[in-house]
Amino acid sequence: MQIDLDNPLCLDFIPRLELNGKTMLTSHGCSVVFNPCLPDGVINEAEAKWALEHYDLDTSYGWMIFRAAFPWTSKRRPEIKALSLTMEQQSCRVPGPHFKAHAPGDSFSFLHPVSGKKYTLTVQELEQQTISEKRYGSDRWFYPTHFTAMSYTLSPEPDSDVTICDCAEGDKPLEIAPCSDRYAPEARYCLYRHYRRSGRSNRNRVWRQLKRKTSCSLFLSTL
Numbered sequence: 001m002q003i004d005l006d007n008p009l010c011l012d013f014i015p016r017l018e019l020n021g022k023t024m025l026t027s028h029g030c031s032v033v034f035n036p037c038l039p040d041g042v043i044n045e046a047e048a049k050w051a052l053e054h055y056d057l058d059t060s061y062g063w064m065i066f067r068a069a070f071p072w073t074s075k076r077r078p079e080i081k082a083l084s085l086t087m088e089q090q091s092c093r094v095p096g097p098h099f100k101a102h103a104p105g106d107s108f109s110f111l112h113p114v115s116g117k118k119y120t121l122t123v124q125e126l127e128q129q130t131i132s133e134k135r136y137g138s139d140r141w142f143y144p145t146h147f148t149a150m151s152y153t154l155s156p157e158p159d160s161d162v163t164i165c166d167c168a169e170g171d172k173p174l175e176i177a178p179c180s181d182r183y184a185p186e187a188r189y190c191l192y193r194h195y196r197r198s199g200r201s202n203r204n205r206v207w208r209q210l211k212r213k214t215s216c217s218l219f220l221s222t223l
Contacts, residue, residue, distance in 0.1 A: 009033050009035060009062050011066075013066075013089050015029075016086040017086075018083070018084045018086075019080065021082060024071075028069050029067055029068035030067050032045065032065050033063070033064045034052055034064075035062050036061065036062055048063075048065070051065045093163070104123050108120070112158075119156065119162075121154055123151075123152050125151040126149075128147070128148050130145050131146075133145055139177055140176065141174065142173060142174040142175075
Protein backbone atom coordinates (compact mmCIF):
# COMPACT_ATOMS: atom_id res chain seq x y z
CA MET A 1 0.00 0.00 0.00
CA GLN A 2 2.74 2.48 0.90
CA ILE A 3 4.55 1.63 -2.33
CA ASP A 4 1.46 2.60 -4.34
CA LEU A 5 1.14 5.88 -2.43
CA ASP A 6 4.78 6.75 -3.12
CA ASN A 7 4.57 5.78 -6.79
CA PRO A 8 3.92 8.91 -8.92
CA LEU A 9 2.71 6.69 -11.76
CA CYS A 10 0.03 5.02 -9.65
CA LEU A 11 -2.94 7.28 -10.39
CA ASP A 12 -6.56 6.52 -9.66
CA PHE A 13 -9.05 9.07 -10.94
CA ILE A 14 -12.47 9.28 -12.56
CA PRO A 15 -12.80 11.32 -15.79
CA ARG A 16 -15.97 13.38 -16.10
CA LEU A 17 -16.94 14.93 -19.42
CA GLU A 18 -19.62 17.57 -19.86
CA LEU A 19 -20.97 18.32 -23.31
CA ASN A 20 -23.22 21.35 -23.74
CA GLY A 21 -23.93 21.38 -20.01
CA LYS A 22 -24.81 17.66 -19.80
CA THR A 23 -22.66 15.00 -18.14
CA MET A 24 -21.66 12.11 -20.41
CA LEU A 25 -21.14 8.59 -19.09
CA THR A 26 -18.09 6.46 -19.86
CA SER A 27 -18.60 3.08 -21.50
CA HIS A 28 -15.06 1.73 -21.10
CA GLY A 29 -11.44 2.78 -20.76
CA CYS A 30 -7.86 1.57 -20.64
CA SER A 31 -4.43 2.83 -19.61
CA VAL A 32 -0.73 2.16 -20.09
CA VAL A 33 2.23 3.13 -17.92
CA PHE A 34 5.83 3.82 -18.94
CA ASN A 35 8.54 3.89 -16.30
CA PRO A 36 12.00 4.95 -17.56
CA CYS A 37 13.66 3.55 -14.41
CA LEU A 38 12.78 -0.04 -15.25
CA PRO A 39 14.09 -2.13 -18.17
CA ASP A 40 11.85 -3.15 -21.02
CA GLY A 41 9.85 -6.28 -20.38
CA VAL A 42 9.59 -5.70 -16.62
CA ILE A 43 6.73 -3.22 -16.61
CA ASN A 44 7.00 -1.29 -19.86
CA GLU A 45 4.77 -3.15 -22.28
CA ALA A 46 4.97 -2.71 -26.02
CA GLU A 47 1.67 -0.77 -26.02
CA ALA A 48 3.21 1.85 -23.73
CA LYS A 49 6.16 2.40 -26.05
CA TRP A 50 3.84 2.63 -29.05
CA ALA A 51 1.77 5.28 -27.26
CA LEU A 52 4.87 7.33 -26.45
CA GLU A 53 6.01 7.17 -30.06
CA HIS A 54 2.54 8.12 -31.31
CA TYR A 55 2.32 11.23 -29.11
CA ASP A 56 6.05 12.02 -29.49
CA LEU A 57 6.66 11.94 -25.72
CA ASP A 58 10.06 12.10 -24.05
CA THR A 59 11.11 8.60 -22.96
CA SER A 60 13.33 10.02 -20.19
CA TYR A 61 10.15 10.83 -18.23
CA GLY A 62 7.55 8.57 -16.68
CA TRP A 63 4.07 8.58 -18.26
CA MET A 64 0.62 7.24 -17.57
CA ILE A 65 -1.68 7.45 -20.58
CA PHE A 66 -5.36 6.93 -19.91
CA ARG A 67 -8.11 6.58 -22.51
CA ALA A 68 -11.85 6.74 -21.80
CA ALA A 69 -14.76 6.40 -24.22
CA PHE A 70 -17.84 8.64 -23.94
CA PRO A 71 -20.59 7.52 -26.33
CA TRP A 72 -22.99 10.11 -27.75
CA THR A 73 -26.21 10.38 -25.78
CA SER A 74 -28.22 10.66 -29.01
CA LYS A 75 -28.21 8.75 -32.27
CA ARG A 76 -26.73 11.70 -34.12
CA ARG A 77 -23.58 13.57 -33.21
CA PRO A 78 -24.63 16.83 -31.53
CA GLU A 79 -23.10 20.21 -32.20
CA ILE A 80 -20.32 20.90 -29.71
CA LYS A 81 -21.00 24.27 -28.09
CA ALA A 82 -19.31 23.73 -24.73
CA LEU A 83 -16.97 20.94 -23.66
CA SER A 84 -15.21 20.45 -20.32
CA LEU A 85 -13.21 17.59 -18.79
CA THR A 86 -12.70 17.04 -15.06
CA MET A 87 -10.44 14.40 -13.52
CA GLU A 88 -11.60 13.56 -10.00
CA GLN A 89 -9.09 11.88 -7.70
CA GLN A 90 -10.57 8.87 -5.94
CA SER A 91 -10.16 8.38 -2.22
CA CYS A 92 -7.36 6.07 -1.16
CA ARG A 93 -6.25 4.12 1.88
CA VAL A 94 -3.42 5.49 4.00
CA PRO A 95 -1.58 3.08 6.34
CA GLY A 96 -1.72 4.00 10.01
CA PRO A 97 0.12 2.78 13.13
CA HIS A 98 0.22 -0.73 14.57
CA PHE A 99 -1.28 -1.76 17.89
CA LYS A 100 -2.00 -4.88 19.98
CA ALA A 101 -5.23 -5.82 21.75
CA HIS A 102 -5.23 -8.46 24.50
CA ALA A 103 -8.53 -8.02 26.35
CA PRO A 104 -11.70 -5.89 26.48
CA GLY A 105 -10.97 -2.45 27.85
CA ASP A 106 -7.63 -2.10 26.08
CA SER A 107 -7.32 1.28 24.38
CA PHE A 108 -4.98 2.72 21.81
CA SER A 109 -4.59 6.37 20.78
CA PHE A 110 -3.31 7.40 17.37
CA LEU A 111 -3.08 10.42 15.09
CA HIS A 112 -4.69 10.55 11.68
CA PRO A 113 -1.74 10.50 9.24
CA VAL A 114 -3.27 13.25 7.09
CA SER A 115 -5.37 15.50 9.34
CA GLY A 116 -3.29 14.98 12.49
CA LYS A 117 -6.47 14.57 14.56
CA LYS A 118 -6.20 12.34 17.63
CA TYR A 119 -8.47 9.30 18.03
CA THR A 120 -8.80 6.62 20.68
CA LEU A 121 -9.76 3.03 19.89
CA THR A 122 -11.23 1.05 22.78
CA VAL A 123 -11.83 -2.72 22.67
CA GLN A 124 -15.35 -3.63 23.82
CA GLU A 125 -15.44 -7.39 23.15
CA LEU A 126 -12.80 -9.96 22.19
CA GLU A 127 -13.89 -13.56 21.82
CA GLN A 128 -13.07 -16.73 19.90
CA GLN A 129 -15.71 -18.11 17.57
CA THR A 130 -16.10 -20.91 15.04
CA ILE A 131 -17.67 -21.39 11.62
CA SER A 132 -19.47 -24.57 10.61
CA GLU A 133 -17.55 -26.76 8.16
CA LYS A 134 -20.79 -27.23 6.20
CA ARG A 135 -20.69 -23.58 5.21
CA TYR A 136 -17.90 -24.18 2.70
CA GLY A 137 -19.25 -27.34 1.08
CA SER A 138 -15.91 -28.53 -0.28
CA ASP A 139 -14.86 -32.18 -0.54
CA ARG A 140 -11.36 -31.28 -1.68
CA TRP A 141 -10.29 -28.71 0.91
CA PHE A 142 -10.45 -28.47 4.70
CA TYR A 143 -10.88 -24.83 5.63
CA PRO A 144 -10.00 -23.26 9.01
CA THR A 145 -13.05 -22.84 11.21
CA HIS A 146 -11.77 -20.81 14.17
CA PHE A 147 -11.49 -17.03 14.29
CA THR A 148 -11.45 -14.14 16.75
CA ALA A 149 -14.14 -11.44 16.75
CA MET A 150 -13.44 -7.99 18.17
CA SER A 151 -15.89 -5.15 18.80
CA TYR A 152 -14.50 -1.67 19.31
CA THR A 153 -15.36 2.01 19.51
CA LEU A 154 -13.61 5.08 18.15
CA SER A 155 -13.64 8.41 19.93
CA PRO A 156 -14.34 10.97 18.63
CA GLU A 157 -16.46 9.75 15.70
CA PRO A 158 -14.15 9.76 12.63
CA ASP A 159 -15.00 11.82 9.57
CA SER A 160 -13.59 9.14 7.24
CA ASP A 161 -13.63 5.36 7.23
CA VAL A 162 -11.15 3.58 9.50
CA THR A 163 -10.37 -0.08 8.83
CA ILE A 164 -8.46 -2.51 11.03
CA CYS A 165 -6.35 -5.21 9.40
CA ASP A 166 -4.29 -7.95 11.02
CA CYS A 167 -0.55 -7.90 10.43
CA ALA A 168 -0.35 -11.71 10.21
CA GLU A 169 -1.72 -14.01 7.55
CA GLY A 170 -4.23 -16.63 8.54
CA ASP A 171 -4.14 -20.39 8.15
CA LYS A 172 -4.28 -21.78 4.64
CA PRO A 173 -6.71 -24.57 3.73
CA LEU A 174 -5.52 -28.18 3.71
CA GLU A 175 -6.03 -30.32 0.62
CA ILE A 176 -7.68 -33.57 1.68
CA ALA A 177 -8.56 -34.88 -1.81
CA PRO A 178 -6.33 -34.17 -4.84
CA CYS A 179 -7.89 -32.56 -7.87
CA SER A 180 -7.75 -34.46 -11.15
CA ASP A 181 -8.01 -31.29 -13.22
CA ARG A 182 -4.49 -29.88 -13.60
CA TYR A 183 -5.88 -26.58 -14.89
CA ALA A 184 -8.00 -25.96 -11.79
CA PRO A 185 -6.96 -22.90 -9.74
CA GLU A 186 -5.18 -23.29 -6.43
CA ALA A 187 -7.00 -22.34 -3.24
CA ARG A 188 -5.77 -19.24 -1.45
CA TYR A 189 -8.33 -19.02 1.33
CA CYS A 190 -7.44 -18.31 4.93
CA LEU A 191 -9.31 -17.83 8.16
CA TYR A 192 -10.39 -14.31 8.94
CA ARG A 193 -10.46 -12.33 12.08
CA HIS A 194 -13.65 -10.37 12.44
CA TYR A 195 -13.68 -6.75 13.58
CA ARG A 196 -16.96 -5.09 14.45
CA ARG A 197 -17.48 -1.43 15.21
CA SER A 198 -19.79 -1.09 18.22
CA GLY A 199 -23.01 0.72 17.41
CA ARG A 200 -22.57 0.26 13.66
CA SER A 201 -23.63 -2.36 11.17
CA ASN A 202 -20.58 -2.21 8.90
CA ARG A 203 -18.05 -4.99 9.49
CA ASN A 204 -14.45 -5.25 8.34
CA ARG A 205 -13.04 -8.74 7.78
CA VAL A 206 -9.32 -9.39 7.95
CA TRP A 207 -7.20 -12.52 8.15
CA ARG A 208 -5.76 -13.93 11.36
CA GLN A 209 -4.63 -17.28 12.72
CA LEU A 210 -6.28 -18.36 15.95
CA LYS A 211 -4.18 -17.96 19.12
CA ARG A 212 -1.48 -16.05 17.27
CA LYS A 213 -0.59 -12.86 19.16
CA THR A 214 0.25 -10.38 16.44
CA SER A 215 -0.21 -6.68 15.99
CA CYS A 216 -2.92 -5.00 13.92
CA SER A 217 -2.73 -2.13 11.47
CA LEU A 218 -5.04 0.82 10.94
CA PHE A 219 -5.97 1.95 7.44
CA LEU A 220 -7.67 5.31 6.94
CA SER A 221 -9.52 6.75 3.96
CA THR A 222 -8.55 10.16 2.70
CA LEU A 223 -8.83 12.28 -0.41
